[in-house]
Amino acid sequence: MRRLILTVVGWTVVIVWAIPLIGIVFASLQSTAVVSSEGWWALRDVSLDNYVEVLSRGFANSMVNGFIIVAGAIAIPIAASALLAYGVARFTFRLRSALFTLLVLLQTIPQISVVIPLLIAKRVVPSDPVLSFLWIILVHSAYGTPWITIYLYNFLRAMPRDYEEAAYIDGLGVWGTLTRVVLPIMRPAIFSIAMIQFIWVWHDLLYAVVFLPPELWPPTAAVTKFVSRYNPNWGHLTAASTLAIVVPIVLYAVAHRQYMKAVAGGLKA
């Protein structure tokens, strides 16, 4: 009986969630006129017109921008953190506790406290597209590095050293051991991290708006171009929103276990 109540409560909350989401997808498939006169559940004259229109109005470019930023912002911090976590986990290192204190401390510094100087620096430095992308990728990378390092460090510490020692005896150097033995073993951890970092970077609005001119905005920022308080074009807005959420949601649906593992092992709230 009690279990029934719990289940019902759980499902109700979840259904309240799922319905608006379905609403967004449905609305994106119909014309704004139908949605505002009959509601999104009408499902009349279903077509992909909104998507075609939105994509041709620059959203296709936004998607490409999003992928460029995400690719850089995943690769760089993972490379830096893997190197660091391996170094700290496997070598005696006098400053280890100082280093971890620093890493934890960095997590406590809010984004808003670093973004003002970065904004000003951005204004002073001449901007071109490549530089802007590089800038935002590096900032995202720095934001990801502390928790990724802690996560990988925990992972490595739990891993037996036997493989590395065997590789070492067989004549691999430190670098060879790292790239050919340790990194392959870390693959599942790296995958989890990549996923969380993907979602994090894909979500970001602040850095995108601060560092990039509107034509270089990734999807999350570009959606706001379709938001209008007075005369909303529901068709375009919902199509753009669907495009912005479809990538992370598909990714998550495919690999939700890794995602949860990554959240549970890192320090990222």
Add this chain to the structure above:
Amino acid sequence: MIRKRLSKVYERIAPWLFLSPMLGLTIFAWILPVILTVYLSFTDLSLKNFLAFIRDFFTDQVRFTLENFQRMFAGGDPYLATVLQVTALYVGSVLVFNAFFSLIMSISIAYFIRNEAISTALRILWLLPRIMPPVVYALLWHWFIDPDYGLLNKLLASVGIPQSLLPSSWLLDPPYSQLLMIMINGYVGASFGMIIYTAAIKSIPSDILNAAYVDGASEFQVARRIIIPMLKWPMLFVVSWQTLSLLASYEYILAVWGAGGGSEGVGIARAANVMVWSLYSYTKAFNDYQYGYASAISLMLVFIGVALIYLYFKIFGFRRLMEPSKVLER
């Protein structure tokens, strides 16, 4: 073993080779900006004197002032008291909401619901708000609470609550708008607790649970007397980290009350009485262009963060802080 084979010199340099990429990134995007934020908080930089300031900066003629701090602490900005109140309400209420909600959710998902498929489906749906970009999440809420065609008012009407009792706008009328703020952030935050607790519940050795069953304990007794007490550290951990992240977070409030951006949106946040500390700093920087004052406001968050993390190190110790989701020995 590995260590012994390395030459002395290499052993000296190696850690720094491993360290330097991360240090480079950190200095570029964290440490230098924080130092600059401290610097800026002692200046009167704004959009008006921006070019003059840049010139002064490179010729070493910047005028330092304590104005920003006087404004903050000596009552130069009366609105700050309201901001402080809203922030306390925000952080406190969301924490309480999360603590109960995610605990109930995770125990029912990880323990009561034995059907793996249902449990997974619930978890996937439950995490949706976290997976969605805040802008889209805000859009969903806008749909839900719209007074004319929103689902919320329809639901309440169908339960029999008369129109006259409902607020004219959930978004703008203060007690309701604050409730909305708590719900919106609570849903997202609760999923973090859910993940940590679920992982912790799964890591409880099954012989403990079996021993309780053998002694005749019911499922509910097991949940209450064994699982919840064992979640003590993970719970403390979640509350601690969420205090930090809530203090710094404003994205969802900005997305809901500042849709469209610009001063128009921020005006709404103020009217709806949902202006939290970090959003106020954002407003000062991005809408009023008072960079110096905004830096001083945001600097307070750094101080609070550092003080809290010091406290957490004392409470948790190093190991527990690093491995949140394991049920460690008490």
